[in-house]
Amino acid sequence: MNWSKQEMTINQTVSINASPADVYAALMTSGIFGRATNGQAEIGPNEGDAFSLFEGKVTGRHIELVPGERIVQGWRIGMWPEGAYSIVTFSLSDENGGTTLSLVHSGYPSDMEEHLVPGWHKMYWDPLAAHFAK
Numbered sequence: 001m002n003w004s005k006q007e008m009t010i011n012q013t014v015s016i017n018a019s020p021a022d023v024y025a026a027l028m029t030s031g032i033f034g035r036a037t038n039g040q041a042e043i044g045p046n047e048g049d050a051f052s053l054f055e056g057k058v059t060g061r062h063i064e065l066v067p068g069e070r071i072v073q074g075w076r077i078g079m080w081p082e083g084a085y086s087i088v089t090f091s092l093s094d095e096n097g098g099t100t101l102s103l104v105h106s107g108y109p110s111d112m113e114e115h116l117v118p119g120w121h122k123m124y125w126d127p128l129a130a131h132f133a134k
Helices: 020-028 030-037 110-133
Strands: 009-016 041-043 050-053 058-066 070-077 084-095 098-106
Touching (some): 020 070, 020 098, 020 110, 030 110, 058 084, 098 110
Antiparallel strands (some): 009 098, 070 084, 084 098
């Protein structure tokens, strides 16, 4: 993997009405993530495993996994230059029985920021919130 050297960073924090363990499971389980986001997902369960989301439009590899607390991924969109990866960190903390999820997404191509900032809400946060509201 080639890590992008660009210093672009997105920081977002959202509240989700589910426990950190349940949010972690939703982000790390192919069937749950696929149902929540209405897309195909293949997610390996271990550090070093690959993942493919949204019918292969987003791919990468898990760098660090701390169940119920943190997920760090080498993350890329298929249209990026071959071998270019950004770093995505999901940090989960308990918030009165719910979860505060903090995202740090860094090292992505600078021309992608306008797409990525709203994309996290549209493709991740809104579907996860709706999934846990059921």
